[in-house]
Amino acid sequence: MSEPNPEAICVIIAAKNAAATIPTAISSALRESSVAEVVVVDDGSTDRTALAAEGADDGSGRLVVLSLPVNRGPAAARNHAIAHSKAPLIAILDADDFFFTGRFEAMLRHTEWDFIADNIAFTRHASVSEAPQAFQARARSLSTVEFIEGNISRPGSRRGEIGFLKPVMRRSFLDRHDLRYNENLRLGEDYDLYLRALVKGARYTVIEHCGYGAVVRSDSLSGQHRTDDLRRLYEADIAVVATTGLADDVTAALRQHEGHIRARHDLRAFLDNKRSRGTAGAMGYVLRNPGAVPAIAAGIVRDKTRRLRREPDAAPETGLRYLLPGVPVAQK
Structure with missing residues (x-):
């Protein structure tokens, strides 16, 4: 029996009432050659999310669509997906976001990490055809204190945004430390998981290269917390x-x-x-x-x-806003 590819990635998408956006998200994940699995969990949707997800299948056998009968929240949906997947690496994709082409190539050039995140481009339009700025793929380690402080709002800036980072995670680290999402949380579940991993000694690497597109929406579920x-x-x-x-x-x-x-x-x-x-x-x-x-x-x-006050825009009306500063690659 052949050993699994240690760089194979499972993309997990928790979705609620995302029929309009999930085909773009799935297509952007299936486009990546290093993606071995895409696991979608329809979290108690009342629209046609599951059918829309199935309609985005590319026939490669990599897409699995699961459904929860009642809404349990993103933490539970993601845990459900992790339990039904096998790839050594786990990547989270929100149902209304997308990957830019070649996202994982820049990340997998780096080694010695348990979590690795790249830059995010905020946009108002889910256009995977618009290429982001090419930044150098420089890497740095993110400490526990830097991570926590990066999730605290500062005057004159948008609320702490390091929590928006979508790192690829090593399943072996999560399993070794019995780490999963806290299903009691419906807000900050990502922050909490990454925090607990860092406390357990996770090596968290951040690179400047941009491969994740975050679509800013006024009706985003993430903004409707209680x-x-x-x-x-x-x-x-x-x-x-x-x-x-x-x-x-x-x-x-x-x-x-x-x-x-x-x-x-x-x-x-x-x-x-x-x-x-x-x-x-x-x-x-x-x-x-x-x-x-x-x-x-x-x-x-x-x-x-x-x-x-002049508040920074979440995303410009046209173009992209980047979460992290970076050094552009020199144009030839």
Whole structure:
């Protein structure tokens, strides 16, 4: 029996009500020669997502479409896909995104990694025909502290975007450390998995080369989180802080991220109470949670002054915006 190709990739796509976009996502994955499997999990869709996915099959036998009878969230859907796949390398693709041609070639030139991520191009149009800027495939290691801090919003910039990175993961590392997505999370499930991997000693490499296209949509499911999703995310930070043997700088960064998410939660909870119970309900929440006052006040001021600030665009109306800076390849 021949040994499996150690560079064979399984692309996992968790999809809910993505019939309009999933054919492009699947086609971009099947186009890559290093992709041995594409596993789509229809996560309780109410449209024709599964049929649209099956219609994108290229006849190579690499596409598998699975369906969950009820929506369980992206973490559960991805775990389901991992359990039904075999390739040594795992790549995540969102159902409304796509790979640029040749994405994995630049990544697989590098060795000595457990996770490797490339640059992302944000766009408003799922056009796989538009080639991204050619950047040098320079590599650097991402530390645990850098990763955590890169997921915290900073004034004058978009919210922490390192969490948007879509690394290829070695199945052997995930299996060795019994790591899977936390199915209790419906927000930040990627952040949590990568964080726990880094705490376990994962070597996380980032290259400047751009191979992932992220389509910015106003109706994206990732932007429709609930207040309770924020609570579960900062509680996930607390759970990692409880890990024995954490370095002091990692603990400090985790506490900062926890506070960042908790502040967002407190503001959302205040607004939820105001919406459902009026001013009296909002003030009641403040009286019950006096520690939330600074976050609520800062959030209200930030929202009121949003129009006066120049916020960076998520993506330009035309062209591409890159997540990471890079050195362009010299044109011949």
